Amino acid sequence: MKRTRQPGISRRATLALMGAGAVTIAAPWVARAQAKTIKIGMPTILSGRVAQLGTSSRNAVLLEVEKVNAVGGLAGRQIEMVIRDSKGQPQEAARVARELVNTDGCEMLFDGEASSGSFAVHEVARDLGVLCIHTCSEASSLTADPKQHIPNAFRCVRQGIHDSIVGGSYAAAIAKAKGLKKWATCSPDYAYGRDTTGEFALYLKRFAPDVEIISESWPKLFQPDYTEVVTKILQAKPQGLYTCLWGGDLTSYIDQANIYALFTQMEVFAVNMADYTALTVVKNLPKGIHSGNRYIKTFPKTPENAAWGDAYRTKYNEYPTNWSWQNATAVMLLAEAVKKANSTDGKKVAEALRGLTIKCPFGADGTVTMRAEDNTLVGYAIGWGTTIPQEPYVPEVKAGDWKTIFELEAEWKKSKGYT
């Protein structure tokens, strides 16, 4: 019996067509794998009240990427940054991060989000398995909590617990020397404010057991008026005041507290004061506010740090912020890790990053390390000093001791059940 061919497309032709289709669809991915440029995605906050910090993050990254590209890029591939606005909203940060990887073809992520958004981006990195470096979130639990740990995510940021240990010991030394026993706190009413204030008080009392917290104020984030908070503190008559207000909230608070002469009646410890965003905006900066170093070009007092601060200012016509140095360090670390791995493959780079020590203008001893045990940055310059109303703003900074930080951090992790 003769077999007659059915009209239409044969099975063989169908298979051939499907094969051709698959090749066509896969072609961009093949092409991407061989692309000369490497795309790095970065969600950050480019609009809203903290846009200045996001912009300064972007500026710092671009400044450093320019240098890396000038000497050949990452393993011979030029870096192309794809930077998108998350508006500071966690859900938007997660959406943008996912889109950067899935649609824009980014092979790595820089997470330029504040704490709230960084946890959302962290989950995207966990899901997609893409290499992710957090560059702005200071919330300690992001890397300290083992539940959060993923091998492809790193934190290249100062950490709340480190600041609290150094700040607590610095403040305790002054409390003992000047007999400051009654303290008040005034911090923004959200996770960062509550956690940081609690940790500062913990270490202040540890180093100066006589200290008593007699008044607490928790103004809303972005509250326009602090008059009732200022007068409440004046009524309590503390000898020392701690605040972790930041940015425009801190400058408003200083302006409003100034006219009540609050700064002449107590020693004030404002961890976020020594950042150029606040230092250059306050018109009547009182002398003698104690602050942690955020970013100032005079600490660490090295030619490398001063040169970096000046180069940034020359390029962008303003001083860098705390977020700037952290983002710049992320690019420096990535470039060294790629060199060490001799590859841009995310897994190999992550392996190279773990435990990597590099020369860095922002290191306490000229180097910083990506600690292997929890994928977090250590060894950065950290200290406290007192402000003056003009440059260099914080003439003398008392550096924190990293040996003590490591010891107390290990204790803290144990108390939290993290180890």
Added chain:
Amino acid sequence: MDIDALAGCLASPACLVTQTTSGLIIGMLLFLVAVGLTLIFGVLKVVNFSHGAFYMFGAYFAMTAYQFSDSFALAMLCGAAGTAILGLIFERVFMSRVYGADVLMQLLVCYAFVLIFDDVVRMIWGPEFKSMGMPSAFQVPPLFIAGGVVPPYYLLLIGVALVAAMVLGLGLARTRIGKVIRAAAHNPGMVSALGINTGLIYGGVFALGGMLAGLAGALAAPVRSLTPGMGFSVLIESFIVTVIGGMGSILGALVGALLIGLIRSFGSLGFPLFTEGLMYLFMVIVLVSRPSGLFGKEVA
């Protein structure tokens, strides 16, 4: 809850003076914003959601004028006059087109301009926060009245707001223009039939409302940081004030603003974790007992 602290303060003249003036300061700035809002609603029957933007522009205009002239008086004048002109243009060009439209359309137009005005500020002055700084004349130690602390700048602020309240109250009650405005609020058709240009009145009222919010912004500029979007938080509290006082009532706005100021001031001592909640709780109590507000007219 720290009732002991509150009772201790009420028993101490020094604390009483400090906290009362603190409440007056918060209240008076709120009053200046809220009275414009209530005035515009009273006459134009429009809930102006973009009113916070005038507070923002007032602060930015004042800061710019102060930077160029170093004169605090000129800064205040520019803050108030600039926003009055802006208010007039805004009303004539945009708002006057939606008076007949439904509330949703008015709301959308106002909200669109909240975003547009914020972006305009961002483009002109930049996205970062700014500070005007305290004029040197007021960089003096605070006064001590009965042991309580009172900054001289805040005395000026309370004084300016009180004068504005009195001029506004008397102007509306005793002058011919005031009578026309009140008549236009009551029956615009009849006022128009009598040959009075109601468009001019509407524009003038909007300009006046904008000017008062701008004056509040200018007075706040030396002590508050300036950012795009700074009007929004003030707007919410101003709405609370107008709801408590009664929409359309100037006396209501004054009483409501002072009550909110005092609640914040004394509430922060006695209920430090519930100060915001106290404001809303008070609003709920007023709304339940007097749905049209303390001085609002009952709707038949």
